[in-house]
Amino acid sequence: MADILYIVIPCFNEEEVLTETTKRLTEKMRKMMESGKIADSSRILYVDDGSTDSTWHLIDRLYMDNGLVTGIKLSRNKGHQNALLAGLFEAADHADMIVSMDSDLQDDIDVLDSFVDEYYNGSEIVYGVRKSRKKDSWFKRTTAVAFYKLMRAMGVEIVYNHADYRLMSKRAVDELKNYKEVNLFLRGIIPLIGFETSTVEYDRGERFAGKSKYPLKKMIYFAIDGITSTSVRPIRMITMFGLLCILFSIIYGIYVIIGHVAGGTVQGWTTSVLLICFFGGAQIMCTGIVGEYVGKIYLETKARPRFIIEEKLTDDSKNK
Known part of the structure; x- marks a missing residue:
């Protein structure tokens, strides 16, 4: 007997794409059901992350018209990672396997069969990996490569x-539920779960409609959150930097003493100003990094809910 598949899709102001996304996913899932790959009770689960447009009303209408669609509405915007987590936890109550994807149709839905095949072959987690970034602009491709290299350099386990x-x-x-942190970076947390994993390569397409919700500024913040949420290597780097500064100061001190004894001391303010500016800036930067960690500790100790579900689409909704 085929297992139940839920496709979890976080949505924030995605009214322009949801109809087409639902159409394509419905066709795909119907074919998978007919081939016996997934159960007939499989569903598309939309998570409305506090949208300010008509996204939720559209999800509700799709639910009424399409037996494969269901959804949950968060009480306010909590960010992509929290919305995704809410969808995963909700889907786990009904499904045997859960696929997470974006709503913009850039993720190739044709590889869903490969995902499911890997699952039936014993993989508990299957990562979708882009084949290449040839379609990206030079800037986007360069910043993306820099992002992954930086994350790995900072000790984050990331695919x-x-x-x-x-x-x-x-x-x-279910094991992911044991990770209680408020500061979420799922790309770094999920590899920590373990279990058997595999990858499926795919070509990422163009966004069907609407605008990207991750401009450069947001991506920078995302990288900072990812590093400080999953790794302490920056703190250790600060310690090493401090030790190097002490070593440099000792060497420079010896040089100054020798120069003074030899009577060749040159009284110059340039070196002093440069050193003061350099180490002053370094101290401020290090204080900022430590502050990021302190701020995250502050948020973690509050233990506020990561999301609040305001409404769920259930069979009772259709009977109203």
């Missing part, structure tokens, strides 16, 4: 060229 297009078994999602 290269993988975003949030992945399949997880119910068992893997």
Whole structure:
């Protein structure tokens, strides 16, 4: 008997794409059901992340018209990672396997069969990995490569060229529930779960409609959150930097003393000003990095809910 598949799709102001996304996913899932690959009770689960447009009304209408669509509405905008987590946890109550993807149709839905095949072959987590970034602009391609290299250099365990297009078994999602942190970076957390994993390569397409919700500024913040949420290597780098500064100061001090004894001391303010500016800036930067960690500790100790579900689409909704 085929297992139940839920496709979890976080949405924030996505009214322009949802109709087409639902159409394509419905066709794909119908074919998978007919071939016996997934159960007839499989669903598309939309998560409205506090949208300010008519996204939720559209999800509700799609639910009424399409037996494969269901959805949940968060009480306010909590960010992509929290919305995705809410969808994963909700889906785990009904499904055997859960695929997470974006709503903009850039993720190739034709590889869903490959995801499911890997799941039946024993993989608990299947990562969707981009084949290449040839379609990206030079700037986007360069910053993306820099992002993954930086994350790895900072000690974050991350799958290269993988975003949030992945399949997880119910068992893997249940284990994910044991990770209680408020500061979420799922790309760094999920590899920590373990279990058998595999990858599926795909070509990422163009966005069907609307605008990207991740401009450069937001991507920078995302990288900072990812590093400080999953790794302490920056703190250790600060310690090493401090030790190097002490070593440099000792060497420079010896040089000054020798120069003074030899009577060749040159009284110059340039070196002093440069050193003061350099170490002053370094101290401020280090204080900022430490502050990032202190701020995250502050948020973690509050233990506020990561999301609040305001409404769920259930069979009772159709009977109203």
